[in-house]
Amino acid sequence: MKFPLYFSRKIAFSKDNKNNLSRVIIFIGRLSVALGIIVSLITVATGFGSKKAIKERLADFSGHITVKSVKSNSSYNTSILDNQGLDLKKIQELPDVESVQKYATVTGIMRNKHSFAGVIFKGVGKDFDSVRFKKFLTEGKIPIITEKGYNNGVAISQKIAGDLQLKLKDSIVTVFSTADQKQIYRKFEVVGIYKTDIKMIDDQFVIGDINHVRKIQDMKPEEIGGIDIFFKNVNDIDKDFPEIEKLIGYKNYAEKATDKFPQITDWISIFDTNIALIIIIMLIVVIINIIMVLLILIIERTNSIGLLKTLGATNGQIRATFINYTLIIMVPGLLYGNIIGLGLLLLQKFFGIITLNPENYYVSTVPVDLNPLIILAISAGILIISGFALIIPSYLISKISPVKAIKYN
Structure with a gap:
């Protein structure tokens, strides 16, 4: 096992985290990730679900494609x-x-x-x-x-x-x-x-x-x-x-179901914009929170950074250690976010708890589309993008002097 991964795991699962500032910081980081996952899952599943449900209703009544005389x-x-x-x-x-x-x-x-x-x-x-x-x-x-x-x-x-x-x-x-x-x-x-x-x-x-x-x-x-x-x-x-x-x-022409009612088609096309906007906002919120967690953890463990440098660890190894540490912190947030988000979506899918006015939304209950690939993509995407976003702030470690860090209290 490489040193950065090994040391980051030792820090993440250390009992010391239960009695100092790290406990609060870790909780905030995991909470922000969980909320980001929950909101993203609900947005994507209901947004795509609504698009699919409305299209299917239009198509199932009058055909996916209709052929008529010109x-x-x-x-x-x-x-x-x-x-x-x-x-x-x-x-x-x-x-x-x-x-x-x-x-x-x-x-x-x-x-x-x-x-x-x-x-x-x-x-x-x-x-x-x-x-x-x-x-x-x-x-x-x-x-x-x-x-x-x-x-x-x-x-x-x-x-x-x-x-x-x-x-x-x-x-x-x-x-x-x-x-x-x-x-x-x-x-x-x-x-x-x-x-x-x-x-x-x-x-x-x-x-x-x-x-x-x-x-x-x-x-x-x-x-x-x-x-x-x-x-x-x-x-x-x-x-x-x-x-x-x-x-x-x-002498005949074909017409798509989605073209028969252009006002509905225009309305459901807005879902793509709304979904993208909400995902971007939640991703920004998660990244900002995770970066704050990383910076606070670096400041809190300045002594450890100085000691690692004194023992010969490079800035790259220490940066990798703290990035891995922060990503490990995110994993429980991803897990709980998926459990809660999917739980809420399954309740809606099978029991239709939240209802809508069909005159305005064309469906009577909020539809849910649970696509496993999209669910995995959301979690993997947040984890990967957060990992890249942590690279730049992790360079703060290279500014820490070993001598001053060891004296730091």
């Missing part, structure tokens, strides 16, 4: 998807693709004696990913679509149900307008109620049979308004988007 533009009344150049089979065979579902949408007005609500009726087919949608259900079930005849069951949002005072098994009349401005009335039964916590979705969307949309839009039985493509991992959107664009034909 004629649709921004209209909610979808135009017929062009089959020329569209290779649905190859899209489904892409490694990252989990499922593909067909749909068509049309706008309408739901009304009863209590009130009315403008809605987007999203007609889905027998390939509807009901398992993915099930997480949003709060009551009832998902309409079973066979595309044979017309299924009058619909799933409406909790917001629409509240506005129209609807409950399961209630009937509701919806008015649609055709291309030639004729009004078509449809009577639906509420079989399911969902909640995504995304206001732009919950305020508008109704899920039902695609055959109703085909009838209203005068579409043929095999025609559709678009396809929703779901990936196994939401983070694959950007990677696979160029490949999807090659397989949809030039």
Whole structure:
């Protein structure tokens, strides 16, 4: 074992530290490190968790990537998807693709004696990913679509149900307008109620049979308004988007889930800035505290430094000794910080103790994303950066004269 590491361990675990100033200094150092780890873990886990949760909610409702006809533009009344150049089979065979579902949408007005609500009726087919949608259900079930005849069951949002005072098994009349401005009335039964916590979705969307949309839009039985493509991992959107664009034909266009609601995308992009800012602030606080600990320890052990120099130890060896000593002091702080930080995050993850207003934050509880690599990176990063930050102040040791140090009291 090299001399600096050996001697630093002897000092760190010496019983003398329990009865002098070192005990207080060591406690302050460990406390600052623990608090830095706790705040950093909570910031990163909740920040990344919120980004991931919001992206997944957007994507799980309407597809990670949606393909529509260029004629649709921004209209909610979808135009017929062009089959020329569209290779649905190859899209489904892409490694990252989990499922593909067909749909068509049309706008309408739901009304009863209590009130009315403008809605987007999203007609889905027998390939509807009901398992993915099930997480949003709060009551009832998902309409079973066979595309044979017309299924009058619909799933409406909790917001629409509240506005129209609807409950399961209630009937509701919806008015649609055709291309030639004729009004078509449809009577639906509420079989399911969902909640995504995304206001732009919950305020508008109704899920039902695609055959109703085909009838209203005068579409043929095999025609559709678009396809929703779901990936196994939401983070694959950007990677696979160029490949999807090659397989949809030039008369159709692809749209990412994160691009459908730009105001939400802009909002969650702020998380990256906030996370970086908080991490930097906490790192600065930890480094300042650790440097203060090092300087005070050097001053307190001036006699020992003088003695080591008299015995032939070089300035480099003594500096390494005190840097190792300070880093050893940090280790319990890292350990306790991780235990407390991860403990708090696990409580939030499994019990959802802290709640949020979904109208402002798009989620009802603070989401947590526990990535082991990031957790390790935070601890290792603080330890490594602190080690480098201690090099410059450790040069104070070279200014200490052995003769004066031995006389120092």
